[in-house]
Amino acid sequence: MSIARGQAGRLPFPRRREASRSAPPREFDRPRFLKWFLVAFLVFTLAPIVIVALFSFNSSKSLQNFDGFSLQWYRDFLNDTQLRESLFASLEIALVTMIVATILGTMLAYGLVRTRARFGGGVNVLMLIPLVTPEIVAGVSALLLFTQIGMQLSLATVMIAQITFSISYVTVVVRARLAGLGRDVEEAAMDLGATRLQTLRLITLPALWPAIVAAALLVFALSFDDFVLSFFTTGTSPQPLPVRIYSSIRFGVTPTINAIGTLMMLISLATIALAVALPRLVGRREYRAVLLGEEA
Amino acid sequence: MLLPGGAWLLLLFAVPLGITLGISFGTTDELGNPLYGWHPENYEEVFDPLFAPVLLRSVGYAAATVVLCVAIGYPIAYYITRFGGRYKYVLLGLVVIPFLVNYLVRIYAWVALLSDEGLVNGVLSDLGLTTNGVQFLNTAYTVVGGLVYGYLAFMILPIFAALDRMDPAVIEAGKDLYGSPWQTFRHVTWPTTFQGVLAGSVLVFLPAVGDFVSAQLLGGADTYMVGNLIQQQFFGAGNWPFGAALTTVMMCFLMIFMIFYLRSAARAAREARA
């Protein structure tokens, strides 16, 4: 057995390298090789994005030479009515999706954790399946649904489709937090005289708040960036931004896309940054209130 | 409480899937509108020699993507968890940030870089290495590369979680027992983190099979994947029921994988408890 092999002929200190059997990379001093691997990795993954951002400020059309700083591509982008409409469409869709999906998802999470309904297991499975469904399958079935019931494709159809697929993300995030909270605290509240509604309002929701906000921001980011679902369910105009980008790229690379891409990047990153920073900001406010003796 | 969310999901997710299944057996009228019917030959057509290579290619590309993601992602996660120290989460953040950017924008970045007028060709010709430019796009390699670039984060995160959960003392003990770092890895580290690798593989494989963005933008007609095929059916002069059939076949195929994965995970959980 392995242990016997390990003991036989291997004294505590010497570490014999089995040169004949190990793959060459392992022979290197591990931290050094891996470290440079990581550096190379970061360069490769960040470089394309940085380059796109850089060239979005290029004063010429070239993708090879940086000829000077200019904001013309951004101006082109914002002056193009179609593109501008797409930007606002994407933001609008993301906002609505965020609100509706968060509400539905939170309710679903609460129901799954706290209710002992018989069909709870089935709903749970139903909630998990969208998470593993490839987007193209989702897109196709959504498209078929809308056309079969005679609904015109538009921003609304995009919203409906995206909400359907965002609910599960919210439920999973909120449910984790809710389960961690434990039943005790809610029972303690009821024990002390709070009705179910009051318990929800005064105890459960405040404790759940960070998870709900994080889930909401996640949905916003996912929805804003979404392509495949939007592609299948969008009308002709206005279209969400990623769909427009896709069409543009099909016709060839133009510098305006650099600008659009960079802008989208900023919005996505800002959303994620907000999701990470928010709990810390809120914490500080609570602390300050306590210091000043205000009511919590 | 359950009701609104559950009802929505039921109506807008489960039902459409049913519709997809239904249409897949249908046919079209003269105008190309889908009709319901019983035409199982749609499914035969899926496996027609004309289309079968596309299916196989999709699976092949997705599999290659998974392998590459493991090969690249595992060392990254390993370095960060073992040698990251205080900066562990900072490094993880740095690694993950590119993946927060829109997939489309990222693929576009590669298109811009690798196209004939792109930066890479520009540098190469400036260096005098090439005169007419190298054809980067439109190959299987770029498509798979695009897929890897798209989904790598889904592999890194589960592996990171699995490695992070491991007790470093176990690796030390392994080193004492096995001597060489490679053996330690093979007998100790890898088996322990295997579930993480499996989870990452599933998270990469499932979307990769159905992806069409990468193949469309970075490849050409020779690199078509099943996603492109499906997309054509619905947006070209295509056949909706056939598209539905393709979708259903793909979904079933992936479901089989999911079931295998879930059983493996359940078994591992049981063994861990024992």
Next chain:
Amino acid sequence: MEPTTGARAAVTEGRAGAAEPAIRFDGVTKRFGDTEAVKDMGIEIRRGEFFSLLGPSGCGKTTTLRMVAGFEQPSEGRIFLEGKPVEAVPPYRRNVNTVFQSYALFEHLDVADNVAFGQQRKKVPKAEIKTRIAEALELVQLTGREHAKPRELSGGQMQRVALARALINRPAVLLLDEPLGALDLKLRKQMQVELKQIQREVGSLSST
């Protein structure tokens, strides 16, 4: 007598001359599926009594307490609190307060707000609440910690907050679920002494 590990205690308000028992179980049985957690239990606990339930884990102690508090309903039999049947009375309307084994403090509220919670539900005026909080905290020796958050407190302190939170409402029945189990020996001895002291001061705890 000292409450020992694994003990649950029910403490009832002492009121001289009252006839009705504070808690009465009449043929109470509680089943979970096929398991009988509590079987045909009949018991009377009078006002002013300090009643301990002792037994090995899993023998139904917590279930019994939860039935008194209102979180479980008996499968058979009836429970009477202060002479009145309580099947239809939800936990938030019973004159019962519980000190949970896990303390169950509200993490997002400070000590003062935790303790005040029950009083606020009863719509007691703010000025009155402030006085009562001060009294309650003094009772459990936590004066001065009004603005601390639960995460800043030690286990023993958290338990005292939980106790104050329950006592401030002067319930007819006070339930203590494993009150001393989570504490180390020294702390446990300390709490036993304090509980007895509280009982003497408030008159709503009596030890047997």
